[in-house]
Amino acid sequence: MTIIVASYITLIGLILGSFYNVVALRMPAGESLLRPPSHCPSCNSRLKSRDLVPVLSYMLNRGKCRYCGNRISPIYVLGEAATGLLFLWIYLQFGLTGKGIIGYILVSLAVIVTMTDLKYMLIPDKVLLFFLPLFFILVLIFPEGSLVSHLLGAVSGGGILLLLALFGGMGLGDVKLMTILGFVLGFPNVILAFLIACLLGTIVGGALLIxxxxxxxxxxxxxxxxxxxxxxxxxxxxxxxxxxxxxxx
Ligand SMILES: [Zn+2]
Known part of the structure; x- marks a missing residue:
């Protein structure tokens, strides 16, 4: 039973990941999410449903457009695969509990902002404003610890990044994102999240620099x-x- 549910959750993650690709690529550019329908960025061929199966289409077409043969950026398939795998991970950790539900939504936000920040160097307000009320309601229903801890998480997370933003080096999008993440994580988890982010950023940034x-x-x-x-x-x-x-x- 668990394997069947786990497969479904992974599949939902893959399909949503495919949609998050569209959101992350179009929203910062101010484009509609529905029009025009998905097309190849090189030859503009409209993609049919067989071209839109998450991960599988990319693999069957060996990472190339079926119409013009140009290479398709692996960022799409990575976004899909990451969402599917992270959904599976959340399911294995928390199942279909309240914490699990918050987890699936947290993964969704994480994937979208990662893609917009990598591609456009920004985190769109529209994305944050979509997730904010969802998290607010879910944390009220399924709080982890006290509500004070969640509020303190938002204030301290947002506060630390606001300080960094005042000294430069951090965008306001990061400040807003961390305020929301801090609310979801609560205190002191938000501090741990910040330390992990600094550690990873320093290691990977340093490696790229060297x-x-x-x-x-x-x-x-x-x-x-x-x-x-x-x-x-x-x-x-x-x-x-x-x-x-x-x-x-
Ligand atoms: Zn093409």
């Missing part, structure tokens, strides 16, 4: 790291903080 793939002054998007930090803190934060406190206590 290998010469980026220049010193080049802006690196922080949204993806915040998204990954938030997902890890969401799933493992209480355990990690618990064992840390046990270690120093």
């Amino acid at each position: 290998t010469g793939r980026i220049r010193r002054k080049q802006h690196i998007p922080f949204g993806p790291w915040l998204a990954i930090g938030a997902l890890l803190a969401f799933a493992y934060g209480s355990d990690l903080i618990g064992s840390y406190l046990a270690l120093i206590g």
Whole structure:
């Protein structure tokens, strides 16, 4: 039974991931999500349903457009696969519980902002405004700990990033994103998410700098790291903080 449900959840993740691709690519450019229908960016051929099966179409066509043969950016298939796998991960961790439901929505936000921040270097307000009321209602229904902890998470998460933004180096989109993530994660999980994001950003940014793939002054998007930090803190934060406190206590 679990395997069947897990497969369904993964499939839903793959299909939603395909939709999140569209949202992430079109929304920052101010384009409609429905029109025009999906088309190849090189030859403009309208894609048929057999071209739109998540992951599978890409693999069967070997990463090329079926009409003009031009290569299709792997970012689409990565977004689909990531959403499917992360949905499966949330299901295996939390199943169909309240925390699980918040988890699926958190994954959705994480995937969309990662893609918009990588592609356009921004996190659209429209995306945040869509997720904010969802999280607000879900956290009220399924709070983890006290509501004060969630509010404190929002204030401290947003506050830290606002301070960083005032000194430059952080966009206002990151501040707004972290306020929402902080509300979902609560305090002190939000701090853990921030530390993980800084650690990953420093390691990967440093590696890119050393290998010469980026220049010193080049802006690196922080949204993806915040998204990954938030997902890890969401799933493992209480355990990690618990064992840390046990270690120093
Ligand atoms: Zn084409």
